Amino acid sequence: MSKLSSIALSSADKQRAVLLAVITTGVSLIPTAYATLISNSVVLIGAFLRCFVEFGAIFISWIIMRQMSRADRSRFQYGLGKLEQAASIVVGFAMLLTCLILTALAIMRLYSPVPLQNPLPGLILAALSVAGNSFLAAYTRFASKKESSAVLEAQIRLFQAKAFACLIVCVSLGLEIVFPDSAWASYSDPAGSLILVIFLASCAMRILSASISDLLDRSIEEALQLKVLKVIVQHDLLYSGFHGLRTRRSGKRFFIEVFLSFAGDPPLSSVLDRIEKMKGGILEVLSDAEVSIVPTHRDG
Known part of the structure; x- marks a missing residue:
C-alpha cells in the first residue's frame, strides 16, 4: 500500500x-x-x-x-x-x-x-x-x-x-x-x-x-534534542557547518529541522546521500519524527 x-x-x-x-x-x-x-x-x-x-x-x-x-x-x-x-x-x-x-x-x-x-x-x-x-x-x-x-x-x-x-x-x-x-x-x-x-x-x-x-509549536524535550545533536556530531565528516536545530511536536509526532552547510560545491546527489544517512541516524533514536535537513550556503 x-x-x-x-x-x-x-x-x-x-x-x-x-x-x-x-x-x-x-x-x-x-x-x-x-x-x-x-x-x-x-x-x-x-x-x-x-x-x-x-x-x-x-x-x-x-x-x-x-x-x-x-x-x-x-x-x-x-x-x-x-x-x-x-x-x-x-x-x-x-x-x-x-x-x-x-x-x-x-x-x-x-x-x-x-x-x-x-x-x-x-x-x-x-x-x-x-x-x-x-x-x-x-x-x-x-x-x-x-x-x-x-x-x-x-x-x-x-x-x-x-x-x-x-x-x-x-x-x-x-x-x-x-x-x-x-x-x-x-x-x-x-x-x-x-x-x-x-x-x-x-x-x-x-x-x-x-x-x-x-x-504554540512547543519544542521537543531537551533530552530528545540532545539525542538528535549526538547523531549530528557522529556524522560530522558529512558536513562542514552546523547552523541550528529547530523542533516542534504535535501529539506523539516530532518535527525536526537541521540546518547544515557543505564544504566546496558538492554534487546534488552527494548532498542527498549525506542527508539520507543523517536522517536515518536520527530516525533510529526518534522513530516517530519527521526529519528535514536543510542545506544552507553559510560555512564556518
Missing part, C-alpha cells in the same frame, strides 16, 4: 471514530434527559449538561476533521494540523464549563438536600454509559494507533472521563436506592457531583495544557 493510501485510510479511520462518538453521544441525550426529569437528581442534571456540552464539542471536532480532509493541502501544508489542536482545546473548555455547572448545582444541594425520585432509570442508564464510553475509548485508542492525532488523544481522555463520571453517578444513585431512609444518603448525590468535578477538571487541564503547548 502506498504512503498516500495509508494516510487516506488513517484519516478515514479518525473521522469514523469521531462520527461514532457524535452519534452515540447525541442519542444518549434523549434517555439522559428523561432520567433527569423524573429523578430530581443533581448528579443526573450534571450528567445531562455534561453530555450536552460534550456533544457540541465532539460535533465541532468532527466538523474540523471533515474540513481538514477536504482542504487543499497544496495551499495549506502546515496550518491544518493546528485545527486539530483547536478542536482539542474546545473539548477541554467544554469539560471546564461542565465543572462550573456541576459545582454550582452540588453546592446548592449540599445546603438544601432533596430526596430523589425514581432513581432506578438513571442508575441503569449510567451503568450502560460506563460500558458504552469504555468501548468508545478503546475503539478510539485503536484508531489513534494508525496515526497520531491531537483530536483522537483528546477524545480518548474525554471518553475515559465520561466512563468514570458515569461510574460516580452509579455509586451515588446506588447509595440512594440501597439506603433510602438514611439521612446521610441524601448527601451522596451532591458529594458524588463534587468528586466528579475534581476528576473532570483534572482531565480538562491536562488536555488544555498539552493542546495549547502544541498549538
Whole structure:
C-alpha cells in the first residue's frame, strides 16, 4: 500500500471514530434527559449538561476533521494540523464549563438536600454509559494507533472521563436506592457531583495544557534534542557547518529541522546521500519524527 493510501485510510479511520462518538453521544441525550426529569437528581442534571456540552464539542471536532480532509493541502501544508489542536482545546473548555455547572448545582444541594425520585432509570442508564464510553475509548485508542492525532488523544481522555463520571453517578444513585431512609444518603448525590468535578477538571487541564503547548509549536524535550545533536556530531565528516536545530511536536509526532552547510560545491546527489544517512541516524533514536535537513550556503 502506498504512503498516500495509508494516510487516506488513517484519516478515514479518525473521522469514523469521531462520527461514532457524535452519534452515540447525541442519542444518549434523549434517555439522559428523561432520567433527569423524573429523578430530581443533581448528579443526573450534571450528567445531562455534561453530555450536552460534550456533544457540541465532539460535533465541532468532527466538523474540523471533515474540513481538514477536504482542504487543499497544496495551499495549506502546515496550518491544518493546528485545527486539530483547536478542536482539542474546545473539548477541554467544554469539560471546564461542565465543572462550573456541576459545582454550582452540588453546592446548592449540599445546603438544601432533596430526596430523589425514581432513581432506578438513571442508575441503569449510567451503568450502560460506563460500558458504552469504555468501548468508545478503546475503539478510539485503536484508531489513534494508525496515526497520531491531537483530536483522537483528546477524545480518548474525554471518553475515559465520561466512563468514570458515569461510574460516580452509579455509586451515588446506588447509595440512594440501597439506603433510602438514611439521612446521610441524601448527601451522596451532591458529594458524588463534587468528586466528579475534581476528576473532570483534572482531565480538562491536562488536555488544555498539552493542546495549547502544541498549538504554540512547543519544542521537543531537551533530552530528545540532545539525542538528535549526538547523531549530528557522529556524522560530522558529512558536513562542514552546523547552523541550528529547530523542533516542534504535535501529539506523539516530532518535527525536526537541521540546518547544515557543505564544504566546496558538492554534487546534488552527494548532498542527498549525506542527508539520507543523517536522517536515518536520527530516525533510529526518534522513530516517530519527521526529519528535514536543510542545506544552507553559510560555512564556518
